[in-house]
Amino acid sequence: xxxxxxxxxxxxxSCECLRVVSxxxxxxxxxxxxxxxxxxxxxPVRWLRGAAACFLTLGTLAAxxxxxxxxxxxxxxxxxxxxxxxxxxxxxxxxxxxxxxQAYYLSQGGMRTDSGGRDAPFDARDLAENFLKIAFYDEFSxxxxxxxxxxxxxxxHRWQGPVRVALTFSPGIPxxxxxxxxxxxxxxxxxxxxxxxxPIRLGSDAPNFSVMVLSPPDKRAAxxxxxxxxxxxxxxxxxxxxxxxxxxxxxxxxxxxGKSPVYDKSLAVIRSELPDLxxxxxxHEEIAQGLGLVNDSPKARPSIFNDNEEFxxxxxxxxxxxxxxxxxxxxxxxxxxxxxxxxxxxAAELVPGES
Numbered sequence: 001x002x003x004x005x006x007x008x009x010x011x012x013x014s015c016e017c018l019r020v021v022s023x024x025x026x027x028x029x030x031x032x033x034x035x036x037x038x039x040x041x042x043x044p045v046r047w048l049r050g051a052a053a054c055f056l057t058l059g060t061l062a063a064x065x066x067x068x069x070x071x072x073x074x075x076x077x078x079x080x081x082x083x084x085x086x087x088x089x090x091x092x093x094x095x096x097x098x099x100x101x102q103a104y105y106l107s108q109g110g111m112r113t114d115s116g117g118r119d120a121p122f123d124a125r126d127l128a129e130n131f132l133k134i135a136f137y138d139e140f141s142x143x144x145x146x147x148x149x150x151x152x153x154x155x156x157h158r159w160q161g162p163v164r165v166a167l168t169f170s171p172g173i174p175x176x177x178x179x180x181x182x183x184x185x186x187x188x189x190x191x192x193x194x195x196x197x198x199p200i201r202l203g204s205d206a207p208n209f210s211v212m213v214l215s216p217p218d219k220r221a222a223x224x225x226x227x228x229x230x231x232x233x234x235x236x237x238x239x240x241x242x243x244x245x246x247x248x249x250x251x252x253x254x255x256x257x258g259k260s261p262v263y264d265k266s267l268a269v270i271r272s273e274l275p276d277l278x279x280x281x282x283x284h285e286e287i288a289q290g291l292g293l294v295n296d297s298p299k300a301r302p303s304i305f306n307d308n309e310e311f312x313x314x315x316x317x318x319x320x321x322x323x324x325x326x327x328x329x330x331x332x333x334x335x336x337x338x339x340x341x342x343x344x345x346x347a348a349e350l351v352p353g354e355s
Contacts, residue, residue, distance in 0.1 A: 085170075085171035085172045086172055087172040087215065088172065088215065088216075088217060090215075090216050090217065091172060091215045091216055091217070091272065091273055094216060094271070094273035095273040095275075097246075097273075098249075098271070098273050098274050098275060098278060099275050101278075102274075102275045102277060102278050105309055106277075109310075110308075110309045110310055110312075111277055111278070111281065111309060111310075111311075111312040112302075112310060112311050112312060113277075113311075113312055113313050115302065115315055115316050116301070116302025116311070116315055116316065116317070120301050120302040122301070122302070122317055122351070123351055123353065124344075124347040124348045124350070124351040124352075124353070125344075125347070126299075126317075127317060127320055127321070127324075127347040127350065127351055128340075128343050128344045128347035129299070130297055130299060130300040130303065130305075130317065130321065131321045131324050131325070131343055131347070132336055132339070132340060132343060133295060133297040133299070133300070134293050134294070134295045134296065134297055134300065134305050134321065135156060135292060135293055135294070135295070135321070135324075135325055136153055136154060136155075136156065136295075136336040136339070137152070137153055137154065137294075137295045138152060138154055138294060138295065139294060139295045139296055153336060155261050155332075155333050155334060155335055156261060156292075156325075156330060156331070156332055156333060156334045156335075156336075156339060157254070157256065157261045157262070157263060157292055157294075157332060158261075158262070158263065158291065158292040158325055158326060158332055159196075159198055159262065159263045159264075159291060159292070160262045160332065161198075161199075161264075162198065162199040162200070162201075162208075163189075163198055163199065163200040163201075163208065163209050163266075163291070164201065164202075164203040164205065164206060164207045164208050164209065165185070165189060165200065165201065165202050165203065165207060165209040165210075165211060165287070166202070166203065166204050166207030166209070166210050166211065167181070167182055167185060167202065167211050167213070168210065168211070168212045168213070168214075169181075169213050169272070170213065170214050170215040170218045170272050172215055172272070173213065173215075173272055180276075181213065181279065181283070182202070184280060184283065185202065185211070185283055185287075186201075186202050188283060188284065188287065188314075189201055189202060189287070191314075192287065192288065192291065192322065195319055195322045195323055195326070196291065196322055196323075196325070196326040197326055198291075198326065208264060208265050208266070209265070209266045209267075209268075209287070209290060210229050210266075210267045210268070211267075211268045211270065211283070211286070211287070212225075212267070212268065212269045212270065213270045213271075213272050213279070214269060214270070214271070214272055215272045215273070216271075216273070218272075219241060219242065219244060219269065219271070220242050220243075222241060222242065222269070223238050223241075223242060226238060226241065226267065229265070229267060230253070230255050230265055230267055232255060233253065233267075237253055241269050244269075244271070249270070249271055249274060249278060249281075249282055250268065250269060250270040250271060250274075250282035250285075250286050251268070251269050251286070252266065252267065252268040252269075252286040252287075252289050252290045253266065253267045253268075253290075254266045254267075254289075254290050254292070254294070255267075260332075261332035261333035262332050263290075263291075263292065266290035266291075267290075268282075268283075268286035268287060268290055270282045270283065270286065277312055278312075280312065280313065281304070281309075281312040281313065284304055284312070284313050284314045285304045285305070288304070288305075288314060288318065288322065289305075291322065291325070292325050293305060293318075293321055293322065293325060300317070301317075302315040302316070302317055302318075303315055303317050303318050303321075304318055305318065305321075320347075320350050320351070323346075323350065324343060324346050324347065324350070327342075327346050329342050329345075329346065330342055330343070330346075
C-alpha cells in the first residue's frame with residue numbers, strides 16, 4: 001500500500017494517483033530528477049499489492065445529468081438538485097472482485113486488525129533492524145522507464161514541518177462512505193501526529209499531502225491532476241497509477257526539492273473499488289509511508305510494512321518505527337551507517353529487556 005525521493009523521484013515504491021476532478025493546485029517549483037542518487041525529486045513509496053491478479057473488463061463511464069427547474073424564461077439549471085453520480089459498470093465489476101479478494105484474505109487469517117500479541121513477538125534488535133531496512137531502502141527503482149521492485153540504500157528522509165492532508169474522491173463514491181473515510185482518516189492523522197510530533201491534519205488550505213480515492217476511469221485520467229500537484233512526477237510513476245495492475249491496491253509517492261532529504265510533498269492513490277477494510281489498510285500504510293517509512297521487509301512482524309498482508313492496520317512495532325524516524329537524535333540526510341548506533345540505542349529504550 002506506498003515514497004519518492006529523488007530524480008524519478010520514487011524512493012520506495014510506490015504511491016500513485018491524483019484526482020482529475022480536483023481543482024488544479026498551484027504549481028510548485030519542479031523537483032529535480034536524479035535517478036541514480038534517488039534523492040532529489042520524487043520518491044515512490046510503495047504499492048499495497050495482493051496475491052492474485054485479475055484482468056477486469058473495461059466498462060463505460062456513466063454520465064451524471066443534472067436536473068433543471070424552470071424559473072422564468074430563460075430556464076436556469078437547478079444544480080442543487082443534481083442527481084448523485086453512480087458507479088460505472090467497470091467500477092461495479094471491480095468492486096465485486098475486490099470484495100472477494102478481501103474475503104479470501106480474511107478466510108486465510110490475513111488482514112488482522114489486532115496488535116500481534118504473543119504470536120508475533122519482537123525485541124529491540126528486531127525493531128532496529130526492521131527500521132533500518134524500511135527507512136533506508138527504496139522499495140522501487142526506475143529501470144528502462146519502468147518502476148521495478150528492489151531499490152537501493154538511501155539517506156534518511158522525513159518531513160520537518162506541518163503536513164496538510166487533502167482527501168479527494170471520485171464522484172461516484174456515496175456521500176456516507178466519503179464521510180466515513182474522512183472521519184477515519186482524521187482520527188488516524190491525529191494518531192500519527194502524536195507519534196511523530198509533527199502537526200498533521202486534514203485541510204484543503206494549501207495541502208502538501210494529497211490522498212486520492214479514485215475509480216478506474218478517474219484513475220486513468222489523473223495525469224493532469226498529478227502533474228499539477230507534483231510537476232516532478234516521472235512518466236514511469238504516472239504510468240504506474242494510470243495503468244495500475246489489478247494486484248496493486250494503492251500506491252504512494254513522496255517528493256523533495258532538489259537533493260534535499262526533507263519531504264515537502266506526498267501523494268497517495270487508492271482504488272475506490274476496495275471494500276472498507278482494504279481501503280482503511282491502504283490509508284494506514286500509504287500515509288505512513290508518505291511520512292518516510294518507504295520500504296517493506298518480509299522480516300517485519302507484526303507490521304503493515306510487509307507485503308504478505310497479514311496485518312491490515314498500523315501495529316505497535318510500526319508505531320515505534322515512526323517514533324524512531326522522528327526522534328531528534330536522527331537527522332534528515334544521515335547515512336544508515338551513521339544512524340545505526342543511534343537507532344539501536346533508541347530501540348533499546350523503546351523495547352527494554354534482552355535483545
